[in-house]
Amino acid sequence: MVLIIKQRAILEEFHQKLQTLELYIKIAVDIERGILAGGGEKHAESEAALLEDGSRQRDIWGADWTPFDQSIAYESIINIRPSQNNRSMVIQGPAIRERVKKITQELIGGSEPEFR
Template sequence: MVLIIRERATREQVEQMLQTLQVYIKVAVDIEKGILAGGEEQHAYCEAALLEDGSRQRDIWGADWIPFNQTIAFESIINIRPSQNNRSMLIQDPVIRERVQTIIQELIGGYEPEFR
């Protein structure tokens, strides 16, 4: 189940998003609205939830949040978009990467998951 996070997530929401993959959360981040969707097996499902919520595709970028060491992997197939000069799964523009990082840290960062 995808959760759309518009303000600081609760520990329960982070734990719920972690249930899918256990050790990390796939997220799609709308860099204009400052929101994210997470908790599914593929970034595309998170992206679809944001699109249904009114986000523009050009504003959505995929990443993985690894809460155990508080890191972000900026790779996703949804990031391949030559029309925006991003020809890789990696977010190549440092400004976009910084915005994605800031939104993730503000909305879901800092939580250390409960050990199962």
């Protein structure tokens, strides 16, 4: 089940609804609108939910969020974007990583990012 989060989530509810992968949650973050979607088996499912909600693909970046330690990993196949100078699955731009981190922390929690 993919959920779009537009305001601070109550973590207990969020954890109950996002049991797909159990140890971590695949999220897609719209860095312009300041929202995220998460809970599917693939980042592309969350990306599709955001696109349907009005986001632009160029503003959506994928990451993994681990509820246990609230860490963020900035790696997803949806991040491969040569046209935006991101030729890797890992978000390479520090400013984009910072936006993903800030939005994730504001909406679902998070600690200092880990590069995985």
